Amino acid sequence: MLKRRSALVYYAIFCAVLSALLVCMVVAGAFLGALLGVDLARSVAALFIAAMLAMIAALGLFLREVFLAVRSGTHNQP
Numbered sequence: 752m753l754k755r756r757s758a759l760v761y762y763a764i765f766c767a768v769l770s771a772l773l774v775c776m777v778v779a780g781a782f783l784g785a786l787l788g789v790d791l792a793r794s795v796a797a798l799f800i801a802a803m804l805a806m807i808a809a810l811g812l813f814l815r816e817v818f819l820a821v822r823s824g825t826h827n828q829p
């Protein structure tokens with residue numbers, strides 16, 4: 752059970768970090784597009800959608816891990 756929970760936390764953190772990096776790329780793409788006069792709207796939109804999907808996955812994985820922790824009852828033990 753503990754191995755499964757640790758894997759869930761690992762993947763949740765991975766997805767959260769991926770989401771943050773994608774948001775950074777969205778901001779960079781928006782500024783680069785404006786500075787260089789290039790239309791990057793579709794690319795920025797695709798990166799933003801990917802960032803939101805990664806964040807949804809991260810939150811879902813964390814929620815699953817919390818559910819497993821509460822169900823196992825080990826969170827109350829000293």
